[in-house]
Amino acid sequence: MSLVTASGLVKRYGSYTALNGVDFEISGGITGLLGANGAGKTTVLGMIIGLHRADDGALRVLGQDPWSAGAAVRERLGYSPEHHTLPPDVKASDFVRHIAELHGMPKEEANTRSSDALWLVGLGEERFRPMGTMSTGQRQRVKLAQAIAHDPQLILLDEPTDGLDPVQRDAMLELIKNVSTEFGIDVILSSHLLDEVEAICDGVVIIGEGVTLASGALDELRGTGATAVVMDIDGGDPEVEAVRAALANRGMVVSVLGRRLTVEGDDEAVFDVARDACVDAGVGISRLSRRRLSLEDVFLERLG
Amino acid sequence: MTDIPVPGAPQPEEAQIYDRGYRTFEGERTGVPGAIRTLVVHSMRTALGLGRSAKHKVVPVLIILIAYIPAIIFIGLAALLPGEELEETLIPSFPEFYSGTIVAIYLFAGFVAPSLLCTDRRTGMLGVYLSSPLDRVTYLLGKAIAVFIVLLLVIFGPPLLLLIALTLEGSGPDSLGAWIETFGKIFLGSIVMGTFFAAIGLAVAAATDRIVVATATVLAIIPASAIAVGLLVDENDLSPSLRLLSLPTLPRELIFRIHGESDGPWSITANPTWTLWAGWGAWMIVAIGFIWFSYRRLLVRR
Numbered sequence: 001m002s003l004v005t006a007s008g009l010v011k012r013y014g015s016y017t018a019l020n021g022v023d024f025e026i027s028g029g030i031t032g033l034l035g036a037n038g039a040g041k042t043t044v045l046g047m048i049i050g051l052h053r054a055d056d057g058a059l060r061v062l063g064q065d066p067w068s069a070g071a072a073v074r075e076r077l078g079y080s081p082e083h084h085t086l087p088p089d090v091k092a093s094d095f096v097r098h099i100a101e102l103h104g105m106p107k108e109e110a111n112t113r114s115s116d117a118l119w120l121v122g123l124g125e126e127r128f129r130p131m132g133t134m135s136t137g138q139r140q141r142v143k144l145a146q147a148i149a150h151d152p153q154l155i156l157l158d159e160p161t162d163g164l165d166p167v168q169r170d171a172m173l174e175l176i177k178n179v180s181t182e183f184g185i186d187v188i189l190s191s192h193l194l195d196e197v198e199a200i201c202d203g204v205v206i207i208g209e210g211v212t213l214a215s216g217a218l219d220e221l222r223g224t225g226a227t228a229v230v231m232d233i234d235g236g237d238p239e240v241e242a243v244r245a246a247l248a249n250r251g252m253v254v255s256v257l258g259r260r261l262t263v264e265g266d267d268e269a270v271f272d273v274a275r276d277a278c279v280d281a282g283v284g285i286s287r288l289s290r291r292r293l294s295l296e297d298v299f300l301e302r303l304g
Numbered sequence: 305m306t307d308i309p310v311p312g313a314p315q316p317e318e319a320q321i322y323d324r325g326y327r328t329f330e331g332e333r334t335g336v337p338g339a340i341r342t343l344v345v346h347s348m349r350t351a352l353g354l355g356r357s358a359k360h361k362v363v364p365v366l367i368i369l370i371a372y373i374p375a376i377i378f379i380g381l382a383a384l385l386p387g388e389e390l391e392e393t394l395i396p397s398f399p400e401f402y403s404g405t406i407v408a409i410y411l412f413a414g415f416v417a418p419s420l421l422c423t424d425r426r427t428g429m430l431g432v433y434l435s436s437p438l439d440r441v442t443y444l445l446g447k448a449i450a451v452f453i454v455l456l457l458v459i460f461g462p463p464l465l466l467l468i469a470l471t472l473e474g475s476g477p478d479s480l481g482a483w484i485e486t487f488g489k490i491f492l493g494s495i496v497m498g499t500f501f502a503a504i505g506l507a508v509a510a511a512t513d514r515i516v517v518a519t520a521t522v523l524a525i526i527p528a529s530a531i532a533v534g535l536l537v538d539e540n541d542l543s544p545s546l547r548l549l550s551l552p553t554l555p556r557e558l559i560f561r562i563h564g565e566s567d568g569p570w571s572i573t574a575n576p577t578w579t580l581w582a583g584w585g586a587w588m589i590v591a592i593g594f595i596w597f598s599y600r601r602l603l604v605r606r
Contacts, residue, residue, distance in 0.1 A: 013603070049435045051604050071336050071437035079435035083428040089356040101342035102436035104333025113329070120326060130357070146432075151329040156435075183326040 001063075002027055003154050003186055004048060008057035011043050017210055018043040021057065024205045024215040026188060030180045032197030032218075033190040034299065035207040041190050044207065045156055048188070050074060062153060075104050078147030078155035078185070082162060086139060088132025092118060095131060096146045103150035110149070117149035118142070120183075121175060137168040141175070148179060154186045155179070161196055173200050198295040206302055213302035221298050228291040229263045229270045234284035246277035262291060339437045340446045347450035350423075351416045367411045371458035372465065374404030379469040395475075398463050398490055399560040402497075406552065408458045409501060410526050417451045417505030418518035426513040431604050440599045444506075451502040459501075460494035493559035500555045500584060503591035510598035526551045544574035548583030558584060 004026040011019040019040050035041045046052045047059055050066035050073060059066060066073045086095065096114035105113060118127040121141040126134065131142060140160055147155045160176060161169045177200045180187050191197050197204060204221060206213040214221055233243055240259055247254045250273050253264040263274055271288065278285050293301075334341070353360030378395050385394065396403070424430040433443050467486060470476040477483040508525070509518045533550040536542045548554055560566070561577045 046604070050439075051431070051434055070439055071339075074435055075333055075335070075437045077435065079432065081428055081431055085427040085429075087350075087423075087427065087429065089360060091355070094355055098342060098346050099432065099436070101334075102339045102433070102438065104335055104338055104437065105329065106331065106334060106338075109329065109331065113327075116325075116327070148326075151327070184328075 002060070003062060004188070005060045006044075006057065009044075009047070009054050009059055010056035011040075011047065011052060012055050019047075019054075019207075020210040022207065022210070022212050024212050026205065027203065028186045029202035030176065030187040030189060030200055031203040031205060032201035033188055033205050033207070034192070034194065034197055034295075035213075036192065039207045040210045041207055044205075045158060045188075045190055048156060049077065049079060076153045078103075078150065078152035080143040080147040080155065080157045080160055082158040082190075086131045086142065089130050091128050092123060092131055092134070092138075092142045092145070093127040095142065096127075096149050099146040100149040103152070105150050113149045113151070114145070117145040120148070121145045122171075136163040137165075137172070140164060140168075140172060144172075144175060144179070148183065148185060152185060154188065156188045156190070158190045159192075160189065161191070161193065169196070176200060194295045194299060204295065206299060208302070214298060218295070222293045222295065227264065229265065229274055230287065230289055230291045231261045231263065231274050231278075231285060232259055232287035233261065233278065234286055235259070239281065239283040242281035243277050243283050246280045247274065250277060252277075336437050336442055340442055340449070343433070343438065343443065343446035344450045344453070347420050347447055348454055351419060351450065351454045363415055364412075367408050367415070368457060370411070371405045371408035371462050374401065375462040375466045375469075378466055379473070382470055382473050382475050395470075397563065397565060398467070398486065399493070399556070399563045399565050401463050401466060402556055402559065405458060405462050406556070409455070409497070410523060410552070412455055412458050413501035413505045413526070414519045414522040416454050417447075417502065418509040418515045418522070420447050420450060421506060421509035422513050422515045422518050425602070426515075430602075434604055440602075441596075444595060444599060448502060448506060451506060452498050455498045455502055456494055459498050460491065463490045463494075489563050493562045496558050496562070496584065497555040500587065503588050503595075504551060507591040507594045510595045545579065547575055548579065548586075551587075554580065554583055554587070 002025050004024075006022050006024050009019050009022040010017070022040065022044065033041050033044060043052060047054060048061050048066060050061075050070035053067045061073050062076055064073050090098075093114050096117055097110045100110035100114055100117075101107060115124075115127060118124055118141075121144050123138060123141050123145065126138060131139060134142065140163070144157070144160065147157065157176065161172050164172055173196055176187060176189065179185050189197065189201060198218070201218055203215075203217050205215040231243075233239060236259075240256060240261065243261060244254050244256055247261070247263060252270070252273060255262045261274075263270055274288060275285070349355055352364045353362075378401070381394055402409075424433065430443075434440065438446065464487075467476060467483075467490060471483060477486045504526075505522050508521045512518050512521075529549055529551040530553055533546055533553075537544055537546050547557075557575075558577075558580050561580060
């Protein structure tokens with residue numbers, strides 16, 4: 001089932017067109033919302049939450065129009081903002097409880113769940129501390145806790161690793177992954193960091209200059225445009241050279257990097273040629289697969 | 305989290321929670337009314353500094369003290385003075401009583417609304433609120449209710465305390481009917497004044513993100529409007545209807561009229577009571593309209 005579906009989405013602010021016909025479909029799991037600054041990510045998130053009304057096109061979130069059915073949709077959404085300016089004198093537990101109550105949790109339930117959510121993000125011992133005394137990493141965790149405390153179906157995380165050091169960043173990404181895989185909450189992760197999206201996301205929506213550059217499952221996107229076969233072979237330089245020569249004799253375009261040979265072309269025949277070349281050279285193969293594009297490759301390719 | 309007893313498990317004093325887990329919620333959610341309710345409670349706690357460090361309690365506690373001191377003094381006088389005549393001379397009527405608490409009311413109007421509205425916009429919390437079932441209207445409604453209730457602490461609380469104390473002391477209204485009538489007038493007057501200053505405070509707070517600017521503006525325009533109206537009407541003999549522009553005296557004069565007393569701050573009858581209600585209504589419409597206009601066009605990023 002699609003969690004979010006956008007078709008022909010247009011949003012204008014005066015004479016400025018922020019979105020100019022955006023189309024995408026977001027299913028379960030973790031989806032990365034990617035784009036450079038000013039690409040329109042912010043506007044898309046705002047429209048999913050129901051803050052902005054589309055000038056044209058259609059948007060469905062959890063099966064409903066987020067503008068007309070705003071409260072019903074937002075009740076099942078969690079949102080972690082980008083900014084770090086949470087009320088500094090409020091205790092983390094009070095803040096998370098308050099947000100849970102806002103999303104419809106009865107008082108006692110909100111109380112219990114806020115405590116649980118803070119434990120789950122690793123702030124169990126710190127939950128009674130005012131947020132102003134917390135580190136950036138801890139505040140990011142509080143924001144995640146308040147997003148999940150009310151058992152949402154979908155959470156929107158806006159730059160959740162902003163301001164974190166590499167260790168904290170990896171831990172946060174692991175937490176987000178757990179939210180999806182263990183708690184069963186679907187995630188939309190807005191980020192401009194390709195590697196973190198690549199590390200944990202199942203799908204991706206790339207937005208640039210107000211239009212959709214790419215969207216779909218990450219594996220499919222990285223497979224798209226794979227125009228070569230990669231082969232790692234057993235052995236040293238003589239074996240590598242022997243295979244390269246055998247491939248060249250068969251008319252293939254080959255590049256070599258260490259023990260890895262990249263053979264241009266992606267149809268099934270290339271696999272057969274590569275296998276036969278190795279047999280002729282008497283060399284074993286440890287890996288034979290299509291070349292996988294990185295998300296960065298996809299991003300740059302779509303940006304043109 | 306619930307500990308489930310397991311046969312053969314360690315005794316309770318040895319038990320440890322080692323997996324809190326994540327639970328789904330199958331119950332009924334409280335919806336928009338619940339969201340407004342929690343916003344009101346949270347905002348009131350914020351305004352009063354509850355659940356926060358001591359420095360956040362200083363201003364509200366001081367203002368509340370200022371508001372209640374006159375009532376406590378009058379209660380003491382009523383208890384100590386021997387004769388009814390002396391009591392009647394020294395103890396003010398309920399509308400007059402506001403002369404002693406009006407400073408606290410202005411101060412609260414100046415501090416509460418800005419602290420509740422400006423902070424949310426400045427810190428981005430408004431975006432968090434609007435990602436909940438609240439929308440702009442219900443958010444503003446919750447904030448307005450919170451400001452109004454907090455203002456009632458200094459508008460309704462002191463005269464109510466005085467009424468109860470005078471009643472217990474034997475100097476209150478003569479009969480149950482008179483008591484209920486007096487209570488009703490105090491309550492109605494408090495609603496009039498509370499909604500008026502809440503609307504003014506919120507309108508000013510809707511115009512800026514800066515608490516200090518909003519507070520200073522509220523505290524400045526209240527006396528400034530009275531001074532300007534005084535100059536125009538009393539010194540330059542312009543229309544008495546201009547008195548309706550005086551922020552501090554319009555609601556006080558209305559309270560005098562509610563209590564059926566004619567010696568209010570204007571001390572004249574040139575303004576019929578209906579014009580005062582119309583003036584109050586016009587101020588409310590202008591203030592609410594401005595708040596809505598400000599928030600409707602406010603671009604909430606995230």
